[in-house]
Amino acid sequence: MTASITTTLRGRVVTDTAVIEDGVVALTGDRISWVGSASRWAGDAVPQSATTILPGLVDVHCHGGAGASFPDSASADLRTAVLHHRSRGTTTMLASLVSAPPERLIGQTALLADLYESGDIAGVHIEGPFLSAARCGAQDPASLRSGDPGLLKDLLGAGRGAVRSMTLAPEVDGFVAVAELLRENAVLPSIGHTDADAPTTRRAIDSLGIGPITATHLFNGMPTWHHRAPGPVSECLAAAARGVMVLELIGDGVHLADETVRAVFDLVGGARIALVSDAMAAAGMSDGRYRLGPLDVTVQNSVARLSRDTDPETAPIAGGTSTVLDLVRRAVQNAGVSLVEAVRAGASTPATSIGLGSDIGRLQQGMRADVLVVDEKFEPVQVIRGGTAIEEDE
Structure with missing residues (x-):
């Protein structure tokens, strides 16, 4: 030997x-x-x-890169996105889907299961379709639906063990049934794209019981934190402070101000934060037109927004164009986060959140x-x- x-x-x-x-x-x-x-x-x-x-860095929320899109691209192109992020230091990642018609979601989940079985990705993150229409952001509103355990079972079957996490809104009908099925199948529930008030959010967090929970890109896709209407932001911050939730942050200077990133690190620390790229196909590419699920996206000055006949400065942000390394660098250099805490949020915390913390991330x-x-x-x-x-x- x-x-x-x-x-x-x-x-x-x-x-x-x-x-x-x-x-x-x-x-x-x-x-x-x-x-x-x-x-x-x-x-x-x-x-x-x-x-x-x-x-090696860990990305638990990524829709694509280098021109390839996990929700849209054919099987032959999907690995292109993985390799782009890997070349930039993301050695472990989940491939994220967005809300789409059931047959499309099931089909793309099956394609991504091949990448999971080959070891190229650590699993699949399904962002929707059990989300709030009021806070759908760059999700296709026509594809949103109430919680449907039957559809989730079909997705789990298509994933052949690849589905690791799912974003859902606490206020949608069927939340409890879907959440129970996620727990039964060891799939990480993530609260996001929600218009829920604070009490509804707290009940949802409490109903999930013991086990990991994340907040999908905290602050984005949910109401602004107001002192008389704190909404889900306050409850997610409190849950992270209690040690029962990990908060995703897209700390790219577009989705969140650097001061916001620093404040969350000061409040809960890197052990409760996962820096996520939320990258779409334009990551590593030039400005231009792209797709994110069923929707058209325009990237200008590396900022992705939905293509609409409105002011491009106010159109909804449609994913990111950074990598986790970019976010770690920015957290340290722009937000003033310590190197140890920033790296923890880019590696060990996301690894632990998806059950891989004993093998990767440190x-x-x-x-x-x-x-x-x-x-x-x-x-x-x-x-x-x-x-x-x-x-x-x-």
Whole structure:
């Protein structure tokens, strides 16, 4: 039997609890075999480096990239989006769908199940169709419907174990029945695209019982937090503070102000936040026209909005064009979040939320060898997934 080769990396190492200013990460086969200060490394000498070494990043809400769209593209094109995000350091991701007619949702779920079975994605996130028409955002209002356990069963069957999370609104008819079915099948419920008031949101959170819950892109797709009508935002923040919810944030400077991102980190910490790209097909592409499910999208100055005969500055935002690495960088450089907390929100917290926290998301001995090396500008220098270096054109 051929012995596994050990790869060693040296630089500023970001663990889940600290920054090692001069550290070494050793990878043997597909596992991390050692992490620590360079002064304690007993193996062969490793040259010093000005790089920063992060765990591979985890995106639990992503609709596509590099011109490919998980809700729309044919099977042959779906991996293109995965590879774009992987080349930028996202070594684990869920492929997100949007509200669509049942046959379309079932068909795309089945296609994405192939990517799940090949190991290219960690699963499927279904955003809708059990959502509020009043807060549908870039979701197709014609595709929205009441909670339908029968449709969910069809989606679970088409997914062949791939469906990991689903966004639904607490106020839709059938919420409880759908939520119960999600729990029975170990699918993560995520509250979002909701017009619910605070009491309705709290009842929904309480009804989900013990187990992980997330908020789909907090603040976006829900009422503004008002001091006399706090709505779902206050309840989601409170639930995160109690330790029962993880809050998705699209911290790209478009969906949320940097000050909002910093405030949420100050309130609940990176262990309760998942930075998500919500990226659509235009991520990594030039401005132009794209699709997001059944709807047309126009991207101008890298901002995606629904194509409507209205002011493009006020049309609903239609997903993002960033990667999780972009969000981690912005959290640190623009929002003033600590590097450890930002990386935690980009890696270990989302990994834990989808049940993979024991294997990915941290630079720790025994974890899968998923590593992102970045330069002083936080641009990728090297991406390693499962111990294998990723090439940009792979």
